[in-house]
Amino acid sequence: DSGVTQTPKHLITATGQRVTLRCSPRSGDLSVYWYQQSLDQGLQFLIHYYNGEERAKGNILERFSAQQFPDLHSELNLSSLELGDSALYFCASSRSSGANVLTFGAGSRLTVL
Amino acid sequence: KNEVEQSPQNLTAQEGEFITINCSYSVGISALHWLQQHPGGGIVSLFMLSSGKKKHGRLIATINIQEKHSSLHITASHPRDSAVYICAVERSYQLTFGKGTKLSVIP
Numbered sequence: 001d002s003g004v005t006q007t008p009k010h011l012i013t014a015t016g017q018r019v020t021l022r023c024s025p026r027s028g029d030l031s032v033y034w035y036q037q038s039l040d041q042g043l044q045f046l047i048h049y050y051n052g053e054e055r056a057k058g059n060i061l062e063r064f065s066a067q068q069f070p071d072l073h074s075e076l077n078l079s080s081l082e083l084g085d086s087a088l089y090f091c092a093s094s095r096s097s098g099a100n101v102l103t104f105g106a107g108s109r110l111t112v113l
Numbered sequence: 114k115n116e117v118e119q120s121p122q123n124l125t126a127q128e129g130e131f132i133t134i135n136c137s138y139s140v141g142i143s144a145l146h147w148l149q150q151h152p153g154g155g156i157v158s159l160f161m162l163s164s165g166k167k168k169h170g171r172l173i174a175t176i177n178i179q180e181k182h183s184s185l186h187i188t189a190s191h192p193r194d195s196a197v198y199i200c201a202v203e204r205s206y207q208l209t210f211g212k213g214t215k216l217s218v219i220p
Binding site for chain 1: 143144146148154155156157158161201205206207208209210212213
């Protein structure tokens, strides 16, 4: 157990639907990062939050949104889902917002049918 | 051209062999990360480097900032080292990933 908790582990849904992925960072970590891993694109950075504020945004679609709450857990919302959104979504956390060792969660596997 | 290039893409080694995986990047970075992803999908951070060399057990990572190049070495490889090794460069609070090197160590 890495200390980073992601739920759900697996999710199957239909095109057009909306889902929410949740991440609880390791105790004491203030930064949360979201990544998408698909077979054709590999690992891609989506978004980074530090202590509740957005720090960096990567290749995140407009249909996707995220936030980090006062208790530091984070949620990634995916809406109007398409087949191509099927992927593994990883959350990682670190102590601060600079160059830090990352601790990854086990991932949430999303399948869109 | 990708910002992060790894080689080789695939590597098969006999148990006990010395293994080297290379990573080249084309932009200025604040740090470079080496990650390990096992067949089950979980990702573990092995090293974070901004200069020089780091060692952890049988793993050694080096970085040459001027050459924009990093290497991951595994000494006395073991079947449990079989995994995908991913290089990622960090700048402006985000990571850009290489496509990974799939390592298979045969007993």
